[in-house]
Each structure stands twice: as C-alpha cells, then as structure tokens.
Amino acid sequence: xxxxxxxxxxxxxxxxxxxxxxxxxxxxxxxxxxxxxxxxxxxxxxxxxxxxxxxxxxxxxxxxxxxxxxxxxxxxxxxxxxxxxxxxxxxxxxxxxxxxxxxxxxxxxxxxxxxxxxxxxxxxxxxxxxxxxxxxxxxxxxxxxxxxxxxxxxxxxxxxxxxxxxxxxxxxxxxxxxxxxxxxxxxxxxxxxxxxxxxxxxxxxxxxxxxxxxxxxxxxxxxxxxxxxxxxxxxxxxxxxxxxxxxxxxxxxxxxxxxxxxxxxxxxxxxxxxxxxxxxxxxxxxxxxxxxxxxxxxxxxxxxxxxxxxxxxxxxxxxxxxxxxxxxxxxxxxxxxxxxxxxxxxxxxxxxxxxxxxxxxxxxxxxxxxxxxxxxxxxxxxxxxxxxxxxxxxxxxxxxxxxxxxxxxxxxxxxxxxxxxxxxxxxxxxxxxxxxxxxxxxxxxxxxxxxx
Amino acid sequence: xxxxxxxxxxxxxxxxxxxxxxxxxxxxxxxxxxxxxxxxxxxxxxxxxxxxxxxxxxxxxxxxxxxxxxxxxxxxxxxxxxxxxxxxxxxxxxxxxxxxxxxxxxxxxxxxxxxxxxxxxxxxxxxxxxxxxxxxxxxxxxxxxxxxxxxxxxxxxxxxxxxxxxxxxxxxxxxxxxxxxxxxxxxxxxxxxxxxxxxxxxxxxxxxxxxxxxxxxxxxxxxxxxxxxxxxxxxxxxxxxxxxxxxxxxxxxxxxxxxxxxxxxxxxxxxxxxxxxxxxxxxxxxxxxxxxxxxxxxxxxxxxxxxxxxxxxxxxxxxxxxxxxxxxxxxxxxx
Numbered sequence: 185x186x187x188x189x190x191x192x193x194x195x196x197x198x199x200x201x202x203x204x205x206x207x208x209x210x211x212x213x214x215x216x217x218x219x220x221x222x223x224x225x226x227x228x229x230x231x232x233x234x235x236x237x238x239x240x241x242x243x244x245x246x247x248x249x250x251x252x253x254x255x256x257x258x259x260x261x262x263x264x265x266x267x268x269x270x271x272x273x274x275x276x277x278x279x280x281x282x283x284x285x286x287x288x289x290x291x292x293x294x295x296x297x298x299x300x301x302x303x304x305x306x307x308x309x310x311x312x313x314x315x316x317x318x319x320x321x322x323x324x325x326x327x328x329x330x331x332x333x334x335x336x337x338x339x340x341x342x343x344x345x346x347x348x349x350x351x352x353x354x355x356x357x358x359x360x361x362x363x364x365x366x367x368x369x370x371x372x373x374x375x376x377x378x379x380x381x382x383x384x385x386x387x388x389x390x391x392x393x394x395x396x397x398x399x400x401x402x403x404x405x406x407x408x409x410x411x412x413x414x415x416x417x418x419x420x421x422x423x424x425x426x427x428x429x430x431x432x433x434x435x436x437x438x439x440x441x442x443x444x445x446x447x448x449x450x451x452x453x454x455x456x457x458x459x460x461x462x463x464x465x466x467x468x469x470x471x472x473x474x475x476x477x478x479x480x481x482x483x484x485x486x487x488x489x490x491x492x493x494x495x496x497x498x499x500x501x502x503x504x505x506x507x508x509x510x511x512x513x514x515x516x517x518x519x520x521x522x523x524x525x526x527x528x529x530x531x532x533x534x535x536x537x538x539x540x541x542x543x544x545x546x547x548x549x550x551x552x553x554x555x556x557x558x559x560x561x562x563x564x565x566x567x568x569x570x571x572x573x574x575x576x577x578x579x580x581x582x583x584x585x586x587x588x589x590x591x592x593x594x595x596x597x598x599x600x601x602x603x604x605x606x607x608x609x610x611x612x613x614x615x616x617x618x619x620x621x622x623x624x625x626x627x628x629x630x631x632x633x634x635x636x
Numbered sequence: 637x638x639x640x641x642x643x644x645x646x647x648x649x650x651x652x653x654x655x656x657x658x659x660x661x662x663x664x665x666x667x668x669x670x671x672x673x674x675x676x677x678x679x680x681x682x683x684x685x686x687x688x689x690x691x692x693x694x695x696x697x698x699x700x701x702x703x704x705x706x707x708x709x710x711x712x713x714x715x716x717x718x719x720x721x722x723x724x725x726x727x728x729x730x731x732x733x734x735x736x737x738x739x740x741x742x743x744x745x746x747x748x749x750x751x752x753x754x755x756x757x758x759x760x761x762x763x764x765x766x767x768x769x770x771x772x773x774x775x776x777x778x779x780x781x782x783x784x785x786x787x788x789x790x791x792x793x794x795x796x797x798x799x800x801x802x803x804x805x806x807x808x809x810x811x812x813x814x815x816x817x818x819x820x821x822x823x824x825x826x827x828x829x830x831x832x833x834x835x836x837x838x839x840x841x842x843x844x845x846x847x848x849x850x851x852x853x854x855x856x857x858x859x860x861x862x863x864x865x866x867x868x869x870x871x872x873x874x875x876x877x878x879x880x881x882x883x884x885x886x887x888x889x890x891x892x893x894x895x896x897x898x899x900x901x902x903x904x905x906x907x908x909x910x911x912x913x914x915x916x917x918x919x920x921x922x923x924x925x926x927x928x929x930x931x932x933x934x935x936x937x938x939x940x941x942x943x944x945x946x947x948x949x950x951x952x953x954x955x956x957x958x959x960x961x962x963x964x965x966x967x968x969x970x971x
Contacts, residue, residue: 243923244923244926248923293919296918300878301783303878303879305872305874306915309674309675310675313674313675314672327783330782331785338798338872357782396771398775398779398780398782598727600922
C-alpha cells in the first residue's frame with residue numbers, strides 16, 4: 185500500500201492550479217461596484233414608488249395556527265396603511281395618513297419561520313437580500329425572535345417582534361434593531377401573583393411543571409419569585425421536555441406531593457395536553473391541605489383555550505396581552521375590521537403584529553425618513569394610546585419593551601360563554617405602573633445604532 | 637501496477653475546474669434564477685457537508701443518521717471560540733476541526749463495530765444525545781433553546797469578513813473539498829472504502845485491518861462536516877440548536893439521495909436543490925411546500941434511485957444511443 189498516491193500532484197501542476205485559483209478568485213472583485221454608498225444602511229435608501237415589508241411567520245409546524253392569524257393581521261395592517269381605516273382612526277398621537285408610508289405604498293413579502301431559528305434567519309435573509317424589505321416582523325417563539333433580532337442588528341434592518349414572551353428578548357438578548365410590543369414572563373408573574381393570592385389565599389403550596397427551554401425557565405423563575413412574595417411556598421418544579429405529549433408521570437408526582445396549586449408553565453400544544461390531562465386526573469376536584477386544588481396557566485391565549493375546550497379551562501386563571509372582547513375604541517375598531525375581513529375575531533398574536541406594523545410605519549412618518557437609526561430613535565420612548573387596552577403604552581428606550589396594562593383572565597365554562605370564540609373573561613386589567621420594572625435587572629446591551 | 641501512468645493533472649481534475657467556474661460565478665448567475673446573496677453561501681456550506689457525507693455513505697456504504705452531531709459540535713466550538721477567545725476565524729476553525737475529529741474518533745470506535753441499521757440507530761442516538769445535552773444539561777454554555785447568541789462579527793487577520801467575503805471564503809473551501817474528495821475517492825484508500833462497502837468480511841479475511849479503515853473513513857467524513865459547521869457560524873454568527881438536531885442529519889441524507897449517492901457531485905446538487913426549493917420555490921407554494929418536497933423525494937426514490945446524477949446519465953444515454961461510452965456503471969441507490 186503506497187498511500188503517497190493519494191495526492192499525486194506534480195509541483196508544476198500545483199503551481200499552475202494555485203495561479204489559476206488566485207486569478208479566478210480575484211476576477212469578480214473587478215466587477216463589483218461599491219455596494220454601500222454613503223449613508224446607505226441595510227436596505228436604505230428605499231428606491232421606487234413602493235416600500236417593502238417582510239412578514240416572517242410560522243406557516244408549518246406546531247405554531248402554524250398562530251402564524252396564519254399573524255399573517256391575516258399583517259395583511260389588514262398593510263391595507264389600512266395604504267387606504268386608511270382600522271386603528272388608524274383611534275391611534276394617537278399618529279402621523280399616519282392612510283396613503284402609505286412617507287408617500288410610498290406598502291407592499292409585502294411572506295416567509296416561513298417553521299418555528300426554527302435557523303430557518304427563520306434564512307427566510308429573513310431572503311426577504312432582506314432579494315426583496316429588499318426595510319422592516320420585517322412576525323414569529324411565534326422566543327428563540328426565533330432572538331435569533332432574528334441578532335440578524336437585524338448585523339444587517340441594519342429593523343425587526344418588529346411578533347409573539348415572544350421570554351424575558352430574554354428584551355432582557356439579556358435585547359438588540360437595538362429589535363422591538364417588542366408583546367408583554368413578557370416577568371410582567372405575567374407580577375400581574376398574576378396578587379390576583380392569585382386574593383382568589384386562592386396567601387398560604388398556598390405550588391408545584392410547577394415547566395417547559396424545558398428558555399421561555400419556560402424565565403416563566404418559572406418569574407412565577408416563583410412573585411408568588412413567594414405573596415406568601416406562597418414552592419413545593420417543587422419539574423422541567424418537562426418540550427416535545428412531551430404525555431404528562432401523566434409528572435402529574436402523578438404533583439398529586440403525590442403536598443401541593444395544592446398546580447402551575448403550568450407551558451404554551452401551545454404542551455399546555456393543551458398538560459391541562460387536559462390534569463383535569464382528566466380529577467385534580468380540580470381534589471382537596472389538599474383542606475383546600476380545593478387549583479390549576480394556573482400563567483400565559484393564556486384564546487387559541488390554546490380553544491384547543492383545551494371550555495369545560496377544561498372553566499375558572500382557570502392566567503394572563504393575556506389582549507382580548508377581542510375588550511371595549512376600548514382601538515380594540516373595537518380592530519376586531520370589527522378583522523371580523524369583516526375574515527369572519528372571526530382576531531387572536532392576541534394578530535393584535536400585537538398589527539400594532540407593530542402601524543408603530544413602525546408611524547415612526548417612519550415621525551422621523552421623516554426610512555433611515556433605520558432615525559426610525560429607531562422615533563420608536564424609543566414613544567408613548568401612545570388607542571391600540572387596544574384603555575391606558576397609555578410606552579415603548580421604553582432602555583430595552584425596547586412596551587409597557588402597558590396586563591390582562592388577568594379567567595377561562596369561561598361552557599355555560600357562561602357566548603359563541604365559539606368567547607372563551608376568556610377579563611378579571612382585572614393590571615395597570616402599567618404595577619408591572620413596570622428596572623431594565624437593569626436582566627442585563628444585556630442594546631448595541632449601536634449603526635451596525636459594525 | 638504501481639508504475640501505471642496517471643492522466644495529466646488537468647485532465648484528471650477537469651470536473652474540479654468546471655465546478656470552480658460554476659461556483660465562482662455564482663454571485664452573477666444565481667440572482668437570475670431567483671436566488672439571492674447569502675443563499676449561495678449557505679448552499680456551498682451544505683455542499684461541503686454533503687461531499688463528506690457521501691464519502692461515508694456512497695463509498696463506505698455506512699448510513700449515518702447522526703451526522704448533525706459533527707456539524708453541530710463544530711458549529712458550537714466555533715461559536716464558543718468566537719465568543720470567548722477571539723473573533724479571528726483561523727483559531728476557531730482549527731479548534732473546531734480538532735474537537736470534531738476527537739468526537740468522531742470516539743463515536744466511530746463505538747458505533748463502527750456494527751453495520752447496517754444498527755450503525756444508523758447508534759449514530760442517531762449519539763446525535764440526539766448531543767442535541768439534548770445542548771438544549772438542557774449544557775444550557776449555560778450553549779444558550780439552550782435560544783441558541784448561542786451575542787457572537788462578534790468574525791474577522792480574518794484583523795479585518796471583518798461578512799457577506800461577499802464569506803461567500804468567497806466558502807467557495808474556496810468548497811472547491812478544495814471537492815478536489816480532496818475526488819482525490820480520496822481515486823486513491824488506494826478510496827478503493828479500500830469501496831471494498832468495505834462491497835464485502836468487508838472478505839476484505840478482513842485477506843488480513844486487512846478493516847476497523848482502522850472504517851474509522852479513518854468516518855473521521856474524514858466528519859472533518860468535512862466540521863468545516864461546514866464552522867463556516868456556517870462564520871457565515872451567520874449565531875449557533876442554532878437545529879444544527880445538532882436529527883432533522884439536520886435527515887436533511888443531509890435526503891440531499892444525498894436526491895442528488896445521487898456515491899457520485900460526490902450528486903449530493904452537492906441535492907444540497908443546492910433542497911435549499912433552493914426551501915427558500916425560493918417555497919414562497920410560491922406557501923405552506924404546501926413541504927408536501928411537494930416530500931412528493932419529489934418519493935418520486936426520486938421510486939423512479940430514479942440513483943438521484944439526479946443517474947437521471948442525467950439516463951438522459952445522456954438516451955440521446956447518444958447505445959454507442960455512447962458507458963463509463964463506470966452507475967451505483968444505484970444502495971442506501
């Protein structure tokens with residue numbers, strides 16, 4: 185065996201190959217024009233009569249239902265930006281005229297995140313590089329949102345987060361080019377714990393089941409912190425695999441403990457399954473420590489409530505960012521427009537995506553340009569009202585997190601609900617000041633206005 | 637036959653030259669068919685991964701269902717090096733290759749004692765083990781489900797490399813990878829790998845240490861994956877947990893099968909097709925794109941077991957008639 189034949193190259197051949205490679209590699213450099221002219225940043229300046237937005241939503245995978253609803257909201261937002269209507273009538277202070285953005289009609293492209301950070305980034309890149317979007321938004325998972333925020337910062341194109349509830353998004357992973365309108369796990373804990381203590385008493389013993397990924401972890405930490413402040417004891421916590429569909433072994437551990445409250449830090453199909461099984465185990469009829477056992481679902485959504493069914497969520501408490509039954513002017517006009525277009529009411533994911541698009545467009549009008557650093561400055565510290573919920577909302581400059589009232593909601597039983605979509609009733613609208621926190625507690629850096 | 641004459645360097649490497657021309661002109665023609673900058677880089681990265689995978693599957697005949705482990709380990713190593721050591725890519729890439737080689741040696745020694753389905757399942761188990769440790773046990777290191785974030789923009793000898801620079805860097809590695817893989821395939825070592833594929837027991841009876849060759853083949857394949865994984869993080873300074881997930885292993889298998897196993901060039905075509913489909917054609921098909929991709933995959937497995945390359949050969953033969961030089965017989969989907 186003479187292994188030296190593996191690379192049988194003559195010296196002359198190698199030199200020739202080397203020279204050819206150098207030449208071939210160098211050639212394209214002659215044809216490249218200076219792609220980054222002065223002041224150009226990301227996809228600025230916007231050329232032509234149209235401005236392009238990108239909507240990157242999960243079209244396949246576990247969150248496809250939420251993605252579809254987000255897309256409906258985005259289409260509605262584009263329609264309203266171009267020809268008026270919807271929340272343009274209630275949103276204040278607004279510079280939107282209903283004739284596009286800065287005189288340009290809004291057009292959009294759609295991508296599929298597959299609820300997968302890598303796929304989301306690839307899809308976002310397509311929209312940025314090929315379709316020249318000036319802003320993109322969407323998504324239904326914190327890891328996807330965080331991955332895209334970093335991309336936004338690299339390329340200098342603003343990303344308006346869709347549904348993402350992890351503390352990290354505007355905490356340790358906050359980025360100058362990422363903005364979140366949705367609330368987070370910390371606010372959930374702070375808003376929900378006092379209501380729980382008031383409803384169920386201050387001497388409760390809680391057992392948590394937590395989805396084993398970063399959102400679940402931040403949710404558990406926040407719930408633990410704030411319920412313990414109310415006098416509750418945390419008996420235990422089990423991290424359940426994200427892909428779990430059978431929760432009976434974990435629920436058995438909860439039943440065998442001396443806990444009298446079960447907290448489900450789950451979302452989506454996880455929550456539908458764990459809640460359904462807990463109810464089927466008869467946990468809501470058990471008496472522990474002389475008290476009725478209770479179940480808490482910190483992050484609620486109407487789509488999840490629908491999945492679990494009205495009889496299972498009857499009386500279960502949780503938080504929500506928005507609900508279509510709200511009676512303020514902004515919510516009413518949005519729900520009306522959405523129902524007129526699609527025949528059913530919007531979800532909270534739809535509302536947050538719709539608002540994000542309008543907020544971005546308005547910031548461009550305020551800044552008078554699409555130049556990203558100016559738009560970012562217009563969004564930072566912007567305070568507005570009339571986009572759902574009665575109070576004012578602040579886009580905090582320090583971490584790009586929106587601060588607004590949080591809804592504590594309770595599931596409606598089959599006998600109480602009116603119609604298919606009436607599943608959650610608002611118990612309390614926790615004021616914005618209560619859930620506001622110091623941005624320093626999570627650390628992180630926003631990064632520069634102009635990417636390196 | 638040690639003194640047989642070799643064809644000239646240029647003649648032997650003409651395919652590499654064609655490949656180089658196609659790759660280096662990609663930024664000019666790729667946008668014409670709906671591509672965009674960035675996707676071409678990603679296609680080349682996956683092409684490198686696919687060539688390495690083909691050495692294992694196409695030549696040695698071992699179907700690894702855990703190749704994402706090497707891609708992912710390398711990606712995480714590069715990410716951690718960029719984050720904690722320096723934004724220079726040379727030490728990061730070297731470290732990634734070293735770490736991946738060690739991992740491949742260990743996994744190879746444990747899994748290559750079995751073949752066929754047992755080998756596939758064992759590698760799958762190892763792959764999933766790395767995946768679950770990255771998302772749970774090692775969360776504080778890997779960033780868990782969020783992936784490894786906050787990486788600096790990579791630099792090469794002090795200057796920042798991004799976009800076009802990364803494309804030409806990747807193109808360089810892809811051309812070198814193809815050249816090396818062809819060399820390996822035509823070497824005595826490549827012959828050994830093919831002998832292992834056809835009948836390793838017989839080979840063993842001739843007194844050859846088959847296990848050693850198998851481990852070498854496995855490690856070589858993993859090194860290609862290491863370069864791909866490392867380039868992936870240089871291309872986008874972010875490590876997704878997806879890189880370790882079994883779906884990445886599955887994707888590379890599908891790419892190889894679609895393109896044509898055992899042809900080196902085929903898997904690269906498969907990689908290009910998959911990514912082009914996933915990112916360009918999917919837009920027109922909306923949420924049905926996965927279904928269409930599944931149908932195409934099934935159609936290829938059923939009607940064209942040799943993949944695109946086999947299809948091209950058949951067409952070529954049809955056009956040229958029976959008199960066409962048949963060349964080496966196509967290896968039909970033994971995967």
